[in-house]
Amino acid sequence: MSLKDFFKGSFWGAIFGSVMTKLFNKETGKENREELKRRVEEIKKELSEKARETAEKTGKTKKELEEDVEEIKKAFKKGEKGKKNKDK
16 A cells, blocks of 8 residues: 555545534534535644655655656556566
8 A cells, every 4th residue: 555545544434424423513604614615724733744744754746756656557467568578
């Protein structure tokens, strides 16, 4: 599982939990929407901070990490092509 997938899962899990909580409470629709909007913004900030901390720990920026992933994908594809040629 990649770090990106982890953050996506965390984000959507938090959103789902927030939505379900709000659906079953006794506040008005307007209050629910306002609270949900506030919570989504809070979660986005938390995830952004975690991503920044992770980048600092690894010493790489998001762009550098994305470039690394692309290089790995290319190497993997190249390896797959080489394997197919050997199998023939």
